[in-house]
Amino acid sequence: MLMKGNEAVVRGAIAAQCRAFFGYPITPQNEIPEYMSRYMPEAGGVFLQAESEVAAINMVYGAASAGIRAMTSSSSPGISLKMEGISYIAGAQLPCVVANVQRGGPGLGNIAPAQADYFQAVKGGGHGDYRMLTVAPWSVQEMFEHAILAFDLADRYRNPAMILSDAIVGQMLEPIEIPEKVEVDIPPKPWATTGAKGRGRNYVTSLYIVPEDLERINLQIQAKYAEASRRDVRFQEFELEDADIVLVAYGCVARICRTTMNMARKKGLRVGLFRPITVFPFPSERLAALALEGKRFLVVELSAGQMVEDVRLAINGSAQVDFYGRLGGVVPSPVEILDQIEQTLMRPFLPGYVQGGVSPRINGRNTLGAAASATELEAEEADATGV
Amino acid sequence: MQQVFSRPKALTDVAMAYCPGCTHGIAHRLVAEVIDELGVMDRTVGVCPVGCSVFLYEYFECDSIEAAHGRAPAVATGVKRCLPDRVVFTYQGDGDLAAIGTAEIVHAATRGENITVIFINNATYGMTGGQMAPTTMLGQESTTTPGGRDKARAGYPFKVCELLSPLEGVAYAARVALTSPPNVAKAKRAIKTAFQAQLDGKGLSLVEILSTCPTQWGMAPLDAMKHVDSVMVPYYPLGEFKSDA
Amino acid sequence: MGRIVVNEERCKGCELCVHFCPKNLIYMSEGLNSKGHHPCAFRDTGECTGCTVCAMMCPDVAIEVYK
Numbered sequence: 241m242l243m244k245g246n247e248a249v250v251r252g253a254i255a256a257q258c259r260a261f262f263g264y265p266i267t268p269q270n271e272i273p274e275y276m277s278r279y280m281p282e283a284g285g286v287f288l289q290a291e292s293e294v295a296a297i298n299m300v301y302g303a304a305s306a307g308i309r310a311m312t313s314s315s316s317p318g319i320s321l322k323m324e325g326i327s328y329i330a331g332a333q334l335p336c337v338v339a340n341v342q343r344g345g346p347g348l349g350n351i352a353p354a355q356a357d358y359f360q361a362v363k364g365g366g367h368g369d370y371r372m373l374t375v376a377p378w379s380v381q382e383m384f385e386h387a388i389l390a391f392d393l394a395d396r397y398r399n400p401a402m403i404l405s406d407a408i409v410g411q412m413l414e415p416i417e418i419p420e421k422v423e424v425d426i427p428p429k430p431w432a433t434t435g436a437k438g439r440g441r442n443y444v445t446s447l448y449i450v451p452e453d454l455e456r457i458n459l460q461i462q463a464k465y466a467e468a469s470r471r472d473v474r475f476q477e478f479e480l481e482d483a484d485i486v487l488v489a490y491g492c493v494a495r496i497c498r499t500t501m502n503m504a505r506k507k508g509l510r511v512g513l514f515r516p517i518t519v520f521p522f523p524s525e526r527l528a529a530l531a532l533e534g535k536r537f538l539v540v541e542l543s544a545g546q547m548v549e550d551v552r553l554a555i556n557g558s559a560q561v562d563f564y565g566r567l568g569g570v571v572p573s574p575v576e577i578l579d580q581i582e583q584t585l586m587r588p589f590l591p592g593y594v595q596g597g598v599s600p601r602i603n604g605r606n607t608l609g610a611a612a613s614a615t616e617l618e619a620e621e622a623d624a625t626g627v
Numbered sequence: 628m629q630q631v632f633s634r635p636k637a638l639t640d641v642a643m644a645y646c647p648g649c650t651h652g653i654a655h656r657l658v659a660e661v662i663d664e665l666g667v668m669d670r671t672v673g674v675c676p677v678g679c680s681v682f683l684y685e686y687f688e689c690d691s692i693e694a695a696h697g698r699a700p701a702v703a704t705g706v707k708r709c710l711p712d713r714v715v716f717t718y719q720g721d722g723d724l725a726a727i728g729t730a731e732i733v734h735a736a737t738r739g740e741n742i743t744v745i746f747i748n749n750a751t752y753g754m755t756g757g758q759m760a761p762t763t764m765l766g767q768e769s770t771t772t773p774g775g776r777d778k779a780r781a782g783y784p785f786k787v788c789e790l791l792s793p794l795e796g797v798a799y800a801a802r803v804a805l806t807s808p809p810n811v812a813k814a815k816r817a818i819k820t821a822f823q824a825q826l827d828g829k830g831l832s833l834v835e836i837l838s839t840c841p842t843q844w845g846m847a848p849l850d851a852m853k854h855v856d857s858v859m860v861p862y863y864p865l866g867e868f869k870s871d872a
Numbered sequence: 873m874g875r876i877v878v879n880e881e882r883c884k885g886c887e888l889c890v891h892f893c894p895k896n897l898i899y900m901s902e903g904l905n906s907k908g909h910h911p912c913a914f915r916d917t918g919e920c921t922g923c924t925v926c927a928m929m930c931p932d933v934a935i936e937v938y939k
Binding site: 300444446447 | 674681684694698701702706707713730731733
């Protein structure tokens with residue numbers, strides 16, 4: 241069956257027993273509330289188009305508090321609006337799923353694909369010491385599977401989970417296999433505010449007015465993230481064993497990098513691909529181990545460099561980590577990235593990130609304004625010699 | 628002798644932290660008495676605001692949820708839509724409902740959400756130290772309107788019942804005050820009518836309660852009550868604005 | 873016919889009950905509770921009708937009424 245990414249995430253959520261969806265229109269994820277408006281009532285769940293993304297995340301808070309698997313979706317500017325609500329949900333230790341189909345920013349930006357909400361997703365985004373358990377699908381099939389995974393993670397850790405997608409993965413059409421039945425194991429929720437019949441009262445709050453109490457709660461929350469880092473890191477590796485240079489990318493960029501890797505291999509270049517599937521918890525341990533094998537890393541993102549910081553933190557100076565990014569919704573081609581690989585390989589191996597020695601290349605030019613691709617270098621030299 | 632007045636069962640035995648004479652205490656008790664009389668305590672979920680009554684969950688025996696400032700109607704919507712047979716109420720102050728939460732209350736009202744909204748209007752932001760509220764009267768001193776609220780700078784006080792009652796999704800809207808025994812009795816009747824409208828599935832029910840803030844108004848509790856009667860009631864008239872009951 | 877019992881520790885000395893009692897049977901005591909408020913006190917003259925107005929106006933549920 242051929243399906244759009246945005247529809248697949250809806251199907252996955254409903255298969256995962258999501259029974260409440262509150263959303264708001266924003267391109268490029270409008271199909272999500274549209275499909276939810278049809279499939280959710282069919283499944284006996286609640287669908288409501290809220291008056292804003294702010295209202296939607298607060299409706300999710302209410303539904304999650306009532307013990308229901310609840311979800312909302314939006315794209316970049318709308319996700320910013322949800323940050324207060326997500327912080328409250330994390331502070332109250334409730335599960336929920338938020339899908340972000342990223343677009344160009346900042347501000348109103350555009351509706352083209354981007355990966356510039358990475359910081360917002362994995363560092364928390366809203367105020368306070370919390371994170372979002374974040375998965376990064378790269379295919380329509382994964383949009384379906386990651387919806388199920390996100391609900392499982394959210395319930396396991398009683399924490400918001402994010403599906404970090406983008407305009408390409410959300411909009412593309414690909415074949416998908418939907419299983420007959422999806423096994424779902426929802427833990428009991430004795431803390432839910434369902435009415436105090438037969439028990440003492442429950443209250444859901446993130447307010448702990450005594451500092452020592454709030455510290456205790458925060459430590460509980462941090463312990464959950466530590467456990468997630470032990471149990472629930474996911475990543476995928478391609479041809480790393482003999483790789484001299486490892487592309488690190490997620491989502492649609494990982495798809496482009498896989499093509500780049502294949503092209504590079506045909507040219508005799510030993511290139512591999514490391515794809516984080518969970519970007520929080522981040523696969524730091526595995527990257528650190530790979531770094532000790534003498535490999536170089538080229539992180540590619542549709543941003544000015546966000547995940548690259550986590551890669552550098554993980555590698556901690558023991559290997560060279562370069563970055564290539566396109567901004568504003570521009571998507572690099574495999575040839576462009578191959579160019580960057582060749583540029584990187586031309587330079588001596590430099591462990592650690594050396595400011596000025598290894599300049600991040602953005603939009604095809606490095607930060608010093610010089611040509612940063614082999615093709616452009618050739619063209620400039622040709623101009624200079626008048627050939 | 629028989630006991631003819633005692634603490635309602637829906638109220639906990641926790642000492643309320645409000646200022647001396649603050650009418651939150653009376654409002655809480657009336658809501659609790661109504662919950663008792665309707666026999667719905669074990670299926671009630673309260674949604675607490677940000678403001679002086681942020682700790683409402685300490686005082687009520689029912690399940691409750693702490694909402695972000697202004698968001699209580701949206702949180703209540705999430706609960707009520709998922710568990711339609713529960714009794715869901717919000718309890719909100721004037722900043723919560725009429726400033727930051729205006730979108731949420733208007734849309735809960737237009738959708739006809741089957742929830743009950745208890746709106747405490749004391750014309751000030753009490754918890755944060757007495758700043759101007761949307762409902763602060765013209766000429767009223769506040770920490771952000773030194774010299775008194777001036778309409779050129781800060782516009783006009785916001786009449787919530789008048790704004791919301793014309794909306795079709797609103798089944799019941801009433802404004803009451805707590806300034807005398809007859810008014811307290813009328814307020815309780817309005818609150819009961821509101822909860823009954825929810826039980827009958829009629830739409831959104833709202834009770835706006837003109838309340839005192841002796842501390843931020845700089846008045847003794849009794850003088851604050853007289854202020855409500857003489858200054859607030861003429862601008863915010865009491866009565867039932869809509870009754871589908 | 874009626875009497876009230878005041879929970880002195882809960883009373884915050886707001887004086888609303890003093891004003892609203894139709895028979896003037898409540899007054900502010902000289903003593904202080906542990907919070908530093910003067911609690912109200914009941915003049916048991918036998919005139920109390922158990923009307924419960926004091927308890928209705930009390931914001932702290934500090935008054936029980938018997939009849």
